[in-house]
Amino acid sequence: MLSQKTRYAIRAMQHLADKYGQGPIPLTDIAETQNIPAKFLTVILSELSRYGIVASQRGKDGGYWLGVPPIDITYGDLIRVMRGSLALVPCASRFAHETCKNCVEEKDCRTRALMLQVRDATAGLLDGMRLSDKIDPVPAAEGLEAVEDV
Amino acid sequence: MLSQKTRYAIRAMQHLADKYGQGPIPLTDIAETQNIPAKFLTVILSELSRYGIVASQRGKDGGYWLGVPPIDITYGDLIRVMRGSLALVPCASRFAHETCKNCVEEKDCRTRALMLQVRDATAGLLDGMRLSDKIDPVPAAEGLEAVEDV
DNA sequence: GTATTCTCTATCGTAAAAGTTGACAATGGG
DNA sequence: CCCATTGTCAACTTTTACGATAGAGAATAC
Structure with a gap:
């Protein structure tokens, strides 16, 4: 299983990919729309920015953006x-x-x-799926089956 | 990642598959050859036998065996x-x-x-790999590469 | 009856995961 | 220059899951 932190990271990155080229996106914008605890997200984004795949700016109108084009992640x-x-x-x-x-x-x-x-x-x-890919969510009902007897 | 418990379970089952048809295999035999803490293994095998994929017998000459042919697991x-x-x-x-x-x-x-x-x-x-499959271990050196920069 | 071997529930200890706190640093606008 | 805003960072807390053990009990063979 992926940890909660990894899932948050993926959703945050998708969010930044969606807004790539639109300037800095404030953390609270990501946290709210992606349903991620804001303080925890700071830890995640700092980690990602240490890897260079996220860039950031402080102060008024600051925020985060992808440090690399979405097609390259x-x-x-x-x-x-x-x-x-x-x-x-x-x-x-x-x-x-x-x-x-x-x-x-x-x-x-x-x-x-x-x-x-x-x-x-x-x-x-x-490794073939990129942040730039348009992905169609799968309707929630699809793919539910009864628990199999083993 | 698979938990340690799951890995132990897999190795224990492989062991029982190898000895399928040879009567009850005592827990200590599995624990020693597979390098699994004996007490912990009792928990695992009990769990597996509740699912019916392992059968057991107590007492002298007792032990465990697969409750289902290896080709069916x-x-x-x-x-x-x-x-x-x-x-x-x-x-x-x-x-x-x-x-x-x-x-x-x-x-x-x-x-x-x-x-x-x-x-x-x-x-x-x-779901296509079965306990009955003959599996060739991969030499340890194979498949090691340097850590990739992301 | 005694040695052997599995059964079961409870419990322990540790480490990792999830999340929070709070002080600090940069930026932009009045 | 001050202030609001927004990211940075290390330390810490809390919670949970995992790995493992303990110990009493029940079946079986001899």
Whole structure:
């Protein structure tokens, strides 16, 4: 699962992408329309601006904007910035590899082999989706099914 | 990320799959070869046996075995049992849908639209991989790259 | 009856996640 | 120059989830 913070970050970035080229967007504008606790959002935006993908200006008429054109920011980038990795297990990350604790040797680990495939599929999708993409929300009802018996 | 518990569960199930048809496997056998804290493993195996995918017998020569043939258990099933969902956000789960807290309306949520795609791709892979599959571990060195600047 | 092995509920400790506080610094306008 | 506005930052609190353990109990085999 993505953390709440990562989800906030994604929505904030989408908001800035929508208003790209319109000058500084004040934090409260993002917080209100995206339903994000304002103070927490300051932490998130500071973090993103340290990476350079968000720029900011203080004072009257200040605010935030994308430091990079929306077409150059993928959702994969965002998730990597916020949580370090796209993978489901640390040992299956390609950019932030870590050996798993209490595991078997990596060279013998079948779970890792599977999770590398999942990571690659996920990356294939998320690295192809950009902040500039027009995305049609999926109607809420769609895709709900009963819980499956296992 | 998958929780440690989920990873333990997967390895325990792989172990039982390897020994399918060989009678009850004692917990300590699984714990030792798979490097899982024994006491914690009791919790995990109890949980799995409540779902019927693991069977057990107490007493001398007791132990655990798969309650279902390994070909009928997918990795998708395992992850759903352990963590409820394959999705990266609660609102993108197809079998355990929940609305996200502090989010925008689902019908307006672009993140959800993206994450449904990711979920479907993940499910496409994991629901096709079975405990009976012969899996070749990937050599540990493979797939390590430098951290990318974002 | 005794050793073995699983069962179950409760509980603990820690770390991470989520969110808040408050002092501070820059900017623009009167 | 003062003041309102808006971002910056480090420290802190609160909450929650996770990982793990404890310990009493029940079935089974010999």
